[in-house]
Amino acid sequence: GVVALACLFALCAAQPPRPQIPETFYAQVAVELHSAEGTIFGRGNFAQDFTAGHLAENATTEDGTDYLGLNLYDKEEAYVYRSAKGSTPSCQSRALSGSIPSYWSWVATATFRGYFPDPYNHRNLSVWYLEPGFGTRFELGVLEEDANQPVFNNLYRTSGDSKVYFFAFYAITPAAGNFTVPAACQ
Numbered sequence: 001g002v003v004a005l006a007c008l009f010a011l012c013a014a015q016p017p018r019p020q021i022p023e024t025f026y027a028q029v030a031v032e033l034h035s036a037e038g039t040i041f042g043r044g045n046f047a048q049d050f051t052a053g054h055l056a057e058n059a060t061t062e063d064g065t066d067y068l069g070l071n072l073y074d075k076e077e078a079y080v081y082r083s084a085k086g087s088t089p090s091c092q093s094r095a096l097s098g099s100i101p102s103y104w105s106w107v108a109t110a111t112f113r114g115y116f117p118d119p120y121n122h123r124n125l126s127v128w129y130l131e132p133g134f135g136t137r138f139e140l141g142v143l144e145e146d147a148n149q150p151v152f153n154n155l156y157r158t159s160g161d162s163k164v165y166f167f168a169f170y171a172i173t174p175a176a177g178n179f180t181v182p183a184a185c186q
Helices: 002-014 105-109
Strands: 025-035 038-049 054-061 066-072 077-083 090-095 111-118 123-133 136-143 146-157 160-170
Touching (some): 111 136
Antiparallel strands (some): 025 038, 025 160, 038 054, 054 066, 066 077, 077 090, 136 146, 146 160
């Protein structure tokens, strides 16, 4: 009886609560992109207003190039803006349809991988993953003491990997200025 209860308690204590990260947020991030063409490192911010249907991912790379991916589902428009030092900014646009997808939807079916140390800030992280097939794997690290505070979000694919490290994550509605279409795109 007592041994069985102790074992049951140990199993329950081993898995933390599943993350339920807000879909509307503003975050300061570092990004790392790996592909056959090479590796890119950058810093910037991600902003998502789920209710409005807006997502902006912007970063400045180590060589000073500015990137902005802007999805405006309410206007059915998407933009990719790039501005390298010494060159004219460029912008590509395309039509969007439907509604904004959940940034964190995959977490609902993710598997708890375990606890791991955060090599940058000397704290423990709970790590979750999902392998939906086709050579794809999602990975999320959250604070051990706050399952709704993301620290990293990685996507591994056969075509390349993207890694996002969250320096700060705020469950707030981002300022409208985060979703302004750059002049080069108008």
